[in-house]
Amino acid sequence: xxxxxxxxxxxxxxxxxxxxxxxxxxxxxxxxxxxxxxxxxxxxxxxxxxxxxxxxxxxxxxxxxxxxxxxxxxxxxxxxxxxxxxxxxxxxxxxxxxxxxxxxxxxxxxxxxxxxxxxxxxxxxxxxxxxxxxxxxxxxxxxxxxxxxxxxxxxxxxxxxxxxxxxxxxxxxxxxxxxxxxxxxxxxxxxxxxxxxxxxxxxxxxxxxxxxxxxxxxxxx
Numbered sequence: 001x002x003x004x005x006x007x008x009x010x011x012x013x014x015x016x017x018x019x020x021x022x023x024x025x026x027x028x029x030x031x032x033x034x035x036x037x038x039x040x041x042x043x044x045x046x047x048x049x050x051x052x053x054x055x056x057x058x059x060x061x062x063x064x065x066x067x068x069x070x071x072x073x074x075x076x077x078x079x080x081x082x083x084x085x086x087x088x089x090x091x092x093x094x095x096x097x098x099x100x101x102x103x104x105x106x107x108x109x110x111x112x113x114x115x116x117x118x119x120x121x122x123x124x125x126x127x128x129x130x131x132x133x134x135x136x137x138x139x140x141x142x143x144x145x146x147x148x149x150x151x152x153x154x155x156x157x158x159x160x161x162x163x164x165x166x167x168x169x170x171x172x173x174x175x176x177x178x179x180x181x182x183x184x185x186x187x188x189x190x191x192x193x194x195x196x197x198x199x200x201x202x203x204x205x206x207x208x209x210x211x212x213x214x215x216x217x218x219x220x221x
């Protein structure tokens with residue numbers, strides 16, 4: 001175990017409840033929460049603002065190299081180059097763009113290096129799509145959260161509406177399925193169930209129930 005505590009990895013597709021459960025789990029344990037997906041979203045926002053072609057891996061990697069991405073307030077706020085972009089990175093457009101920019105091997109290499117540095121001392125909960133398989137394959141505990149795509153789409157619509165954004169279930173469901181396909185078929189660090197991960201189907205579970213099951217697993221090791 002790391003000096004400051006365990007490294008806990010949470011993987012799974014979009015809308016499975018990773019971030020919600022991860023934040024609460026980190027709070028309960030007194031750990032730092034690292035939302036790796038937010039880091040890719042921040043890069044996606046920078047790519048859009050710079051009018052850079054998201055398909056140009058070298059150009060996107062160059063943007064990342066010069067980007068200052070910070071997770072503050074226990075991982076609840078995301079800052080990009082000195083600006084709080086926590087709300088700006090949560091749009092459907094940025095989500096779709098994040099899937100594109102995250103597919104480039106050079107981008108993933110630098111992001112993985114940054115994420116490993118953030119969690120090196122332990123006492124962290126990281127969520128993403130390659131945490132237990134690529135970022136911290138030797139994590140003290142790994143979870144893989146999944147849920148029915150329709151349920152995941154409903155959750156996403158609720159989040160968007162709560163944030164004051166327009167959302168249609170059919171469109172969001174289409175985007176989620178497209179994101180799943182992109183994440184699971186990309187050549188570099190695709191979304192997989194990491195070896196040794198505890199699988200939780202969150203379709204019919206409340207966020208509190210998910211956290212309680214995670215806490216049980218943490219206490220057992």
